[in-house]
Amino acid sequence: MARTAAGRRRTVARTAEQIARTDIGPRPVPPLMKVRASRVPAAESAVLDNGLRVVAVRRPGAPLVEVRLRIPFGGRTELRAARAEVLAASAMLGTADRDRFQVDMALADLGAHLDTAVDPQRLLYSGSVLSNGLPDLLGLLTELLTSPAYRRRDVLGERDRLVEYLRLAKAQPGVVARMALQHRRFGDHPAAWEMPDAELVNTVGPAAVGGLHRRSVVPDGATLVLVGDLQPGKAVGLAAATLAGWAADHPATTLATPPPITGGPVQLVHRNGSVQSQVRLTAPAVGRGSPDYAALQIANLVFGGYFSSRLVENIREDKGYTYSAHSAIEFWPGTAAMTVSFDCATDATAAALLETRYELGRIALTAPGAAEVESARNYALGSLAISLATQAGYASTVSAIHGAGQDLQWLRDHPARLAAVTADEVAAVSAKYLAPSAFTGVVVGDRGAVEASLQRLGDVDPG
Template sequence: MSTATHRDAAEIGRTPRGPRPVPELGDQRAAADLSHVDITLGNGLRVLAVRKATVPLVELRLRIPFAGEDPLHAATAEVLVETMFTGTGRRDRIGIDTELALIGGELNASVDPERLSINGSALASGLPTLFEVLADVLTSASYVDNEVNRESARLVERLAVSRTQPRVIAREALLKHVYGEHPVTREMPQAEDVARVTPDAVRALHAASVLPRGSVLTLVGDFDPDGIVSRLEEALGGWQSDTTASVLPALPLVAGGDVLLVPRAGAVQSQIRLIAQALPRTDPRYPALQLANLTYGGYFSSRLVENIREDKGYTYSAHSGFEFTGRTATVGVDADTANDVTAAAVLETFYELGRLGLVPPTAEEVESVRQYAIGSLLTSTASQSGLASQLSALAAGGLGAEWLAEHPVRLAAVTVEEVAQAALDFFAPTRFTGVVVGDADSLAPKLAALGGFTVGEPAAS
């Protein structure tokens, strides 16, 4: 009986004639044909419209700052997005769906503690209809009683199921551990709060918070960017308010410290979630930090994946990446493991954090992640949908199409020394805190032996 041996990435990439070469990226170019306008309409709405005429379609992304301090805000906001497209003063649900279907279009809404997002698409020839339906919903969504009550009941059922999911439990535990009672922790409302939401409350929230001033509309597709502005001024002219959309309060800085063990009795798997303060995209050091993160755990050939997945088999998936909220950023690490290897996986995860700074990325590693970063950026923005989503995310941090076009050049200019310094400055183990969610009876003794762990309240189930 043969015994399989582990092969690292270098061995896997080797042929009888030597290492398999990584294809060159070739000459660097802009992430897209970024013929565009970036302008603020008379109602205060920022419009970022980019021409990408690869197919006769248009992608739409509308981001409205949507923070709220009211204890029922998260619940009311969730009911609002579930019922936003169920009718207006001029169209019922069927009317909205029919008009959009006739132009090959769709519109849908989602919400989180920071923003309300409306995403959609349509044939370029149907753009006037898309704008008309969108404007109708923004200015006169009706939220009739029976629609609100029906969707609220469905939402209560979905929340009950979601809250049993380990990844949801871990996410809520991490946010509470790091940010306490900050509104950013209310990503998912409580089912009992949703049951208390009334149609009047939903209508009042729309009137008070679905506002153009401070919001950003991103459009990408087969149109003339200059000609789109007058069309939008006309279509959205009735969406008016002197009030600015509500921005989420600034997040407190993440300080390193003990990791919290969140008991979940009887769980057979554990969720490891670590977090540290990072840099926003506007910081000159961000490109170097981006490459340091990729080296650590940001793609499949990273050090963390090589260690706890490929070499030791502790997890099927390990990952590190950035999360941007407003103009701040954090870097997170996540992995799910079986209970019997959780402590060992935690040890190796922190080991790789320390090793990244003390044994910095080599020139070969940096070049590999550089090519991955540039290539993945170009790939993700090759489609209209991908470009629209990227630009919409950048707009939340005050950036525009220029940043996206110039970023491959910034990545190409990063030196090995700059990546090493970013690794040392931002991936030191002492900068991280986080949570481990799992069965405390089996985990606590082993994690206590590692040090730096405290036991918290049991996870809600």
Template sequence: MTGRRSAEEIGSTPTGPRALPPLGPQRSVPAPEEVDTVLGSGLRVVAVRRPDVPMVELRLRVPFADTSGRDDSAHAAVAEVLATTILSGTSSRSRVGIDDDLAGVGGEIGFSVDPERLSVSGHALADGLDTLLDVLADLVLAATHPDDELARERERLVERIELASAQPSVIARRALQERRYGAHPVTREMPRPEEVTAVTADAVRSLQASALLPGGSVLVLVGDLDPADAVARVEKALAGWSGGRAAPLPALPELRARDLLLVDRPGAVQSQLRLSAPAVGRTDPRYPALQLANLALGGYFSSRLVENLREDKGYTYHASSSLELDPHGAVLAVETDVASEVTGPALLEARYELGRLAVVPPTEDEVESARRYLVGSLLISMTTQAGYASTVAALAAHGLSSSWVREHPARLEAVTTDEVAAAATEFFAPTRFTGVVVADAARTGPGLHALGGVEIP
């Protein structure tokens, strides 16, 4: 057939490639049907109708921090064993019975724990919501943590921790947390094997009874449901869950700028660089500009850190910067792993990029690219029931409603290049950072000493 043009011809003009049309205005995210309420027990329930598929996603976040004031990891070890063994059985269901009941409604449920909270994630077919809630209530109220199951799971957990503890990234994370926050409970992200070995069944049962409480907790349901009806079902299923308020994480100590700490890892062929500085959280008016400045530095592949350390110098495969959020605010984190012989040069370039961002702020093109990426990522995170449930649960755990995430694209669109420049100057100056370098001190110490700004024990 004659007269048909190729894609190349369609995209071209006699004088060159056809210019792309400007991006259209960002569409607003419609608000779904939702109920957000607090039950008499103190449990906050957020139920959202998203009838994309006949499923329901469940997220439960329970503040589960160590408030004992002890400078040890006993709480972290007991909490890890609790999260590992809670599915072993209840007073009315065996492990197999739990699996069978959930499988009958196309469901799953899982538990995890960190220094701040106990997290539960699950899903089921929409008409299996009652079963999912019944299993959840049974686990929260009547988990037995049988001695034989606990012993087996404790051994498996010790093996996993021993394997993980040998990983350079885990060693670097632990060192960074201790450098930032000392002996604060937030640093106890992974207990040590000997601490897990010492955990008893009585300690696990006692922690569940004393700390797994509804007050201050958040339960999110997203799916093919009627929100008001879903809240009523939650209230009925969890009627027996009462007894007080869950323990929140104590306020973090102030993150102070100081020299990086060299942590010796003899024989290591790679070094882990971890830098961190104070930032601001989601409710601060500077937060959208800070997000865009962070993306320009190292928040995605088209960033300055990646261009310098990976593409130009070839020092690393991966370099990044990110914002770590907590209920008390946020911190900036810059990280990369490099070969031992380029540890000093890589740190020099990372500091250079921080300083360059502060004094040579992101250009209009850099800001616009970061904006498009961030808005797109935010919208993608809300397209599925699972993504929306996780996003709402994360916001609710920080005291925010789902309206924050729907309104945030507009806040990002309103940020000016000058505001991003101001955020870059305020938050990314190299003198604001501390952190660690985990490396073979014998190979890297002299170069780091010459570079300066590194504490070498």
């Protein structure tokens, strides 16, 4: 019966114009609803005798606890950066008492995973565990910190895989562009060594990795963040008791502040046969502790920090030059930078760069409208709430904030700072930080296809 009824209802094909029109006409957009303010989650924080800061936040939901251990890991040489990569790749591969498979099986039994990652600023142990397994996971973590194995066969195996991975990664245009950008803005400063040279990595042996671990994987200055289905006081106590044996006679090393970025021409970096170009621009910015930060966060959104931004509406939605464009604020100890990124079709490269410079100039010279500022403010507030709505997001945010020298109070106060930003303040920071003259950068693409048009546009270093 139902089928017959449906068959009878079959309508004559409509045109797109007919689909887009109804008898009633446009419907009004409903206003935002009134809701209760959400509660601030219960949290505890303590610095242990060994200098490790422990932060525990109760966020029930999934029966899990998220774990982030962030250790400042600054170095001074590229060889050290190569050793750090091998260390991060092999830090989970066994302890004095367990081989790599036993570590993995212990994690699986706890419903846990734990990974290590390194960048020029920090070494991060990151994972999660079924909440009833937290004591055992902290025990295993302590074992990994105080008696890692770095067995020859495991380290060399991981090193070989890492070398393969680095060769593979360096074929990715996004990686090529990132490396070129880091070099362009920081020269040979260690902040630029995000992806060490494969040949250098190939020289690293287990003794060097073990030595680096003993010297640098140390508690003083590190932060352990636990977020999830836990009691904060008990979790801090548990961590204090379990990790007390992790000790060293010196603090962890913070990365030296990178040199200031100076504005200048964009550099063309040739990549043979590229069907797209990667454009990456950068200028100096300020970190979370600066009084300009909240206003700069909003100015960045208005310019290119979200989909409804001027840059995306211009070069994606209006002109179709790119699939995505983005601008963001990045942080290093003592400094910060704006990074503007997009990939575009080769033949649109110069035109897309022109439009980007135009949008930078426009926001630096004429004040953004009140509606734009309001939209960006709501987005900043909403996306903060969304990122804090998951255990993993909350843990990563708290870990990053502590790594930058702020604390939970900064996070609690930040919505009020965003709410207080005025349109005038946004205009002032835009003029200060988003002026095209402050920017430098790179274009990675096929020289034969993009050089002539870039030269016509000007302010380009042919490389």
